[in-house]
Amino acid sequence: MSRGQQTKQRLLDSAQQLMYSRSYSDVGVQEICKDAKVQKGSFYHFFPSKSALTVEVLEQLKMQMIENILLPAFAKDLTPAKRFERFIEYAYQYQVQLKEEYGYVLGCPMGNIALEMSTQDETIRKKVELLFESIFEVFVDVLEDARAAGELENNSDINELAQAALAYGEGVLMLAKTRNDPELIKRLLPKVADLIGLKSTT
Amino acid sequence: MSRGQQTKQRLLDSAQQLMYSRSYSDVGVQEICKDAKVQKGSFYHFFPSKSALTVEVLEQLKMQMIENILLPAFAKDLTPAKRFERFIEYAYQYQVQLKEEYGYVLGCPMGNIALEMSTQDETIRKKVELLFESIFEVFVDVLEDARAAGELENNSDINELAQAALAYGEGVLMLAKTRNDPELIKRLLPKVADLIGLKSTT
DNA sequence: ATATTAGTTGACCGTTCGGTAAAGTCAACC
DNA sequence: GGTTGACTTTACCGAACGGTCAACTAATAT
Numbered sequence: 001m002s003r004g005q006q007t008k009q010r011l012l013d014s015a016q017q018l019m020y021s022r023s024y025s026d027v028g029v030q031e032i033c034k035d036a037k038v039q040k041g042s043f044y045h046f047f048p049s050k051s052a053l054t055v056e057v058l059e060q061l062k063m064q065m066i067e068n069i070l071l072p073a074f075a076k077d078l079t080p081a082k083r084f085e086r087f088i089e090y091a092y093q094y095q096v097q098l099k100e101e102y103g104y105v106l107g108c109p110m111g112n113i114a115l116e117m118s119t120q121d122e123t124i125r126k127k128v129e130l131l132f133e134s135i136f137e138v139f140v141d142v143l144e145d146a147r148a149a150g151e152l153e154n155n156s157d158i159n160e161l162a163q164a165a166l167a168y169g170e171g172v173l174m175l176a177k178t179r180n181d182p183e184l185i186k187r188l189l190p191k192v193a194d195l196i197g198l199k200s201t202t
Numbered sequence: 203m204s205r206g207q208q209t210k211q212r213l214l215d216s217a218q219q220l221m222y223s224r225s226y227s228d229v230g231v232q233e234i235c236k237d238a239k240v241q242k243g244s245f246y247h248f249f250p251s252k253s254a255l256t257v258e259v260l261e262q263l264k265m266q267m268i269e270n271i272l273l274p275a276f277a278k279d280l281t282p283a284k285r286f287e288r289f290i291e292y293a294y295q296y297q298v299q300l301k302e303e304y305g306y307v308l309g310c311p312m313g314n315i316a317l318e319m320s321t322q323d324e325t326i327r328k329k330v331e332l333l334f335e336s337i338f339e340v341f342v343d344v345l346e347d348a349r350a351a352g353e354l355e356n357n358s359d360i361n362e363l364a365q366a367a368l369a370y371g372e373g374v375l376m377l378a379k380t381r382n383d384p385e386l387i388k389r390l391l392p393k394v395a396d397l398i399g400l401k402s403t404t
Numbered sequence: 405a406t407a408t409t410a411g412t413t414g415a416c417c418g419t420t421c422g423g424t425a426a427a428g429t430c431a432a433c434c
Numbered sequence: 435g436g437t438t439g440a441c442t443t444t445a446c447c448g449a450a451c452g453g454t455c456a457a458c459t460a461a462t463a464t
Contacts, residue, residue, distance in 0.1 A: 003461080004411055023318050025227030028451060039413050041455080046411090050452065104321045114380040115317045116225050119306045129380055154396065163377065163386070164370075164393045171373025175365065178316040178331055184365070191366045194356065195397040205431080206441060230421060241443055242423085248441095252422065405464100412459070420451065429442070434435100 008046045010036040016057045020109045021102050024054065024116050051121050054113070058127045061109055062134055069094075070138045080146035081198050088189045091173070095182040107177035111170045136162050146198060154197025161196045168192050210248045212238040218259045222311045223304050226256060226318050253323050256315070260329045263311055264336055271296075272340050282348035283400050290391045293375070297384040309379035313372045338364050348400060356399025363398045370394050 001009070014036040018027040029050050033040050047053040073087035098106045106112070110131045118125040139162035146152040154161060169189065176184040193200060203211070216238040220229040231252050235242050249255040275289035300308045308314070312333045320327040341364035348354040356363060371391065378386040395402060 002410090007411075022321055023227065025225065025318075026322055029453080030450075040453085041414075042412055044453065102321070106321065107317060111376055112317045115309060115314045115376060116227075118379050118382070119224055119304070119308065120228055125380065125382070132377065132380060156393075160389060160393070164374075164390050167373030167377050167390055168366075168370045168397070169373065170376050171369030171371065172366075174313055174317060174372050174376070175334065175369050177320050178327065178334060180320070180327070187362060188366050188369055191358075191362070191397060194399065195370070195393060197396065204440090209441080231423085232420075243425085243444075244442055246423065250423095407462100407464085409462075410460080413457085415455090415457105417454070418451105421449080422447105424447070425445090427443085427445105429440105431440085432438090434437085 004046075007036075007038055007042060011038055011043060011046060011053065012057055012060055015053055016061060016109075019054070019057065020106055020112070021104075024113060051124060054117075054121075054124055055127045058110070058113070058124070058131060062131045065131075066134060066138075070135065074138055074142055076145070080142045080149065080151055081193065081200070083142055084192060084198065085190070088185065088192075091169075091189065092182060092185045095173075095176060095185055099180070099182055105177045105180050105182050107173040108170055111173060132166060135166055139165050143196065151199045152197055153199055156197075165192050165196050168195055206248075209238075209240055209244060213240055213245060213248060213255065214259055214262055217255055218263060218311075221256070221259065222308055222314070223306075226315060231255075253326060256319075256323075256326055257329045260312070260315070260326070260333060264333045267333075268336060268340075272337065276340055276344055278347070282344045282351065282353055283395065283402070285344055286394060286400065287392070290387065290394075293371075293391065294384060294387045297375075297378060297387060301382070301384055307379045307382050307384050309375040310372055313375060334368060337368055341367050345398065353401045354399055355401055358399075367394050367398050370397055 011032060015027070015032045018032060018035060029040065029043055032053075033043050043053075047056070069087070069090055073090050074083045076083075078086065095105050095107075098104070110128050113124065114128040114132075118128070136159075140158055143152065143158045143161055143165075147158065169192065172185060172188045175188070176182055192198075213234060217229070217234045220234060220237060231245055232242065234255075235245050245255075249258070271289070271292055275292050276285045278285075280288065297307050297309075300306070312330050315326065316330040316334075320330070338361075342360055345354065345360045345363055345367075349360065371394065374387060374390045377390070378384055394400075
């Protein structure tokens with residue numbers, strides 16, 4: 001990785017961490033630069049605006065999420081129901097760790113930005129829309145497996161079920177963040193099985 | 203209502219509208235004052251800080267939500283299932299209207315603030331927590347009616363079901379806002395019946 | 405070796421931020 | 435009718451905001 005690439009990467013990493021732990025608006029370009037040990041002029045050498053930086057942060061977030069959470073959790077070594085359970089365990093452990101580190105349950109980084117920025121920055125909104133689409137696709141895939149295996153009691157459209165599961169996951173993370181209590185995830189998220197009609201693993 | 207009360211009310215109304223249509227951070231006290239036709243000095247006569255104003259805005263929001271949405275939607279003239287349907291219709295119509303007015307689906311005003319501010323302002327987070335509690339209580343009430351009427355197939359703890367329903371509602375509103383598409387509400391929200399195990403109205 | 409490009413530095417822009425202070429005006433009560 | 439306290443007005447504070455610019459240095463390619 002070239003010198004410039006490294007600088008850019010530090011900016012992306014600092015921005016991702018700071019924005020996730022606080023918010024888009026509360027973190028200024030100045031603070032991102034200070035954290036990344038980069039001068040402000042350099043920031044604007046790599047990014048035309050704070051908004052553009054954020055779009056790249058979101059792209060990086062997507063890749064990390066797919067690689068570190070979605071692929072391992074939904075790997076096909078388990079039954080669809082068990083994959084969801086593994087996903088829930090991942091989400092729970094992660095939020096617990098965040099609470100230890102920051103004192104707060106931070107929730108979903110996409111959801112956070114979506115609600116803060118959707119009415120203010122159209123390119124950010126569109127980008128988050130795409131990130132949700134990535135999760136959606138993974139869910140569709142598991143649900144198809146489940147239906148093929150006869151483990152899906154619900155005969156609704158799989159696209160709708162996937163969207164419902166995504167919405168429910170985001171909602172649970174919102175409540176967990178608002179209550180600052182990661183246990184909500186463990187208590188509530190398993191009910192996604194009822195929502196999509198997954199046969200319980202008895 | 204006295205002169206001072208009127209001024210304070212204008213500040214609360216302006217802040218509520220502006221923050222809902224954009225965000226907490228993006229709306230300054232200057233802009234709130236201008237919209238309410240109040241001088242900045244007066245603002246700080248009524249509120250010690252922007253944060254304190256926001257807490258009062260949230261209180262007002264709660265009262266409006268209960269009176270204008272929760273009470274009429276969940277009135278006991280219908281079966282529990284039908285009450286939920288009426289609630290969904292209310293939510294849908296409201297977001298359609300907002301999109302016409304502002305060009306954007308604005309989602310849930312509590313959820314928006316919760317995700318933006320929970321890690322930054324503890325008193326705001328606590329207040330939103332209370333607002334969620336208000337909705338939660340209404341849900342518990344309907345669910346008890348449903349169980350008493352034998353219309354609840356799910357025999358889980360009602361508190362958990364109510365929280366799950368709340369989470370799902372918030373999640374759907376988040377997706378609707380991110381996609382800027384109110385139709386998602388109509389398509390997804392009825393699945394709350396599956397989530398909580400409400401017998402379908404056949 | 406030199407010219408070109410990529411990246412860095414630090415000072416600077418106008419504007420807005422949340423919040424303060426002090427003087428002035430209004431209405432109500434004695 | 436004068437006093438009191440609620441409310442309003444206006445000017446102001448230091449700090450931070452997103453963004454720009456021109457000069458400088460480092461790496462690369464010919």
